Amino acid sequence: MDQIQAMRAFTRVVETGNFTKAADSLSLPKASITKQVQALESRLQVRLLNRTTRRVTVTADGAAYYERASRLLSDLDDIEASMTNAQATPRGRLRVDIGSSVARLIIIPALREFQDRYPDIQLDLGVGDRAVDLIGENVDCVIRGGELTEQFLVARRIGSISFINVASPDYLRRHGVPQHPSELEGEQHRVIHYLMNRTGRPFPMDFVNGDERVELTMRYQLAVNEANAHESAVLAGLGMSQMATFAAAPHLACGDLVQVLPDWTTAPFPFHVVYPPNRHLSAKVRAFVDWAAEVFSRSPALQGR
Known part of the structure; x- marks a missing residue:
């Protein structure tokens, strides 16, 4: 058993909520994901997941293992990234999802700058106000407004609006x-x-x-x-x-x-770039996150002022 691959399979099942989505996001057959998780449970001699015909839930032991395994996998990704020059030349396909008004008025007007800065990144830009499932839909990062509810995701606050x-x-x-x-x-x-x-x-x-x-x-x-x-x-x-x-x-x-009612205001509405923990060190994701934060920082209207 490849223990690292088995850990990746297990953490992705926890994050997606089922084996099918985990397999799709890792580009592996569902049967392979199932065997890897079963082998991991056998090695650890504990049940990590409860399985029914309709859903998969994490056990208490599985939740504890997930917390430590996800941190370990992040550290491994960090080591690999530090040993390559990928940070200097981000490249590859990047899937980003953004709300419609933010895309139309903020991101797309500034996008030529991103393309000129990172010509080797192929950007797939999803636009809409539907809340996407980052893990299940294999999206690299999103820009979201409002308070965050998914505690397992990584978020960087880039601004707030009034x-x-x-x-x-x-x-x-x-x-x-x-x-x-x-x-x-x-x-x-x-x-x-x-x-x-x-x-x-x-x-x-x-x-x-x-x-x-x-x-x-x-x-x-x-x-x-x-x-x-x-x-x-x-x-x-x-x-x-x-x-x-x-x-x-x-x-x-x-x-x-x-x-109207100019004396009446609202509380600032935060905006974050959000991404799965397993992708937080990707050069292309980091490039977009840093650039989006830069775009938001230029406008007082996007900093709650």
């Missing part, structure tokens, strides 16, 4: 200009909500003014789960909403949108 309250001039002519967030709960106003992809529930709307804070989860006529669609709905006058400052800025400048 939101402002906006509406179209046409909407304000028809419905009036609110003076306090509580007015949005009445029949006079319409609010467009953004749906959380993981739960399907709308994000609560937070309003902060000094020591006063208001959180609203009012009834709505429209909610969307994609940033560009959300932006289009606000521009069409279907309701008022909260929009990221960087996305709203060009529309405010040309008068297509108007800021």
Whole structure:
């Protein structure tokens, strides 16, 4: 038994939740992954995984072994990386997933710089607001907004954004200009909500003014789960909403949108580059992470200011 390969197989099963996804991500037959994990359990004389016809769960012994094995594998990758010159010449295929507004307004406009700096990296850029499964879908890294829930992933915070309250001039002519967030709960106003992809529930709307804070989860006529669609709905006058400052800025400048409730702000919304622990030393991943952090650092609007 190749113990290192067996450890890689086991950690990937834990991270993906099943043998099929683990095999796909390692480009190995499912039968090979199964045999490697079984051989590892035999060697250790403990059960690492509980298997049923529908799912695989990690045992208490397996969880303890996973923590130490994943650290060891990371150290081995570190040793290999330090013995090569790959850090100086990142190359190969890189799979990145980014939210639609971040891709359209931040990453793609700056992408020529990345291509010029790293001509040997072939970038597959997935764009959308769906929360991808990094391990199961074999994605190298993602840029995500909000608090992180997957504790086993590695994350680097690259910035934070603020939101402002906006509406179209046409909407304000028809419905009036609110003076306090509580007015949005009445029949006079319409609010467009953004749906959380993981739960399907709308994000609560937070309003902060000094020591006063208001959180609203009012009834709505429209909610969307994609940033560009959300932006289009606000521009069409279907309701008022909260929009990221960087996305709203060009529309405010040309008068297509108007800021409302300007004294009421929201808490900063963090942004991270997130990647699986087994890939954190890849030269191409590190190149993209460092470059994305550099792009975000250039704009005060992407640093919560």
